[in-house]
Amino acid sequence: MVFRPNSNGCTRGSSCTADINGQCPGELKAPGGCNNPCTVYKTDQYCCNSGNCGPTDLSRFFKTRCPDAYSYPKDDPTSTVTCPGGTNYDVIFCP
Template sequence: MVFTPTNPTGGSCRALSCTADINGQCPGQLRAAGGCNNPCTVFKTDQYCCNSGSCGPTDYSRFFKDRCSDAYSYPKDDPTSTFTCPSGRQNYRVVFCPRGSSFSS
C-alpha cells in the first residue's frame, strides 16, 4: 500500500508505504479470516495493549515494523512513525497494490 498526500506542504506530511505481504506472513497466533489481527485484539494483555503506560516493543510489534518501517507498530512506538499533514483541505492518493510490490494479490 502507498499513501501519498497530493499537495504536501510542511510538517511531516510525506508519502508512506508498505509493500510487504503482511497477511501472507502473519504469525500463526494473529491470523484471522482474511487478514492479520493486532496482538492487543488477540491477547488483551497490557504487554500488547499498553494500557499502563509502561510498555515496550514486542516480537509482534517488531514483526510489523520490520516489514513496514513507516508503520506505528505499538502505542509507545518512536515518533519517526507519526506523520501529520496540515489541517484544512488535503487530498490523498491511496494505492493498494503498487507496482513492484513483493507479493501477488
C-alpha cells in the first residue's frame, strides 16, 4: 500500500509493499490477517503503557518489512508523517 499526499506542498508519504499477512509470525496470525503484538500479549513490553519501552523482535519484524511504518509506541520520529490540514492523498493498494 502507498499513502501519498498530492496537494498543499506536502511531499512525504509512506508505503509498505511487503506481504505482512503472508509473512506474519505464527503467534500473531489471525483469521485473514496479522494481529498487533499488544493485542496478543497485553504486556507493557508490547503495549508500552509505562512510557519505558523499546523495540522488540516483533516490532523489528514489521519495521524491517515496512521501514516507513510506526512499529511501536516509542518508535523513531522519522516514521511520523504530518501534512497540513486539507491535504489530499492518493491511496494505492497493491502498487
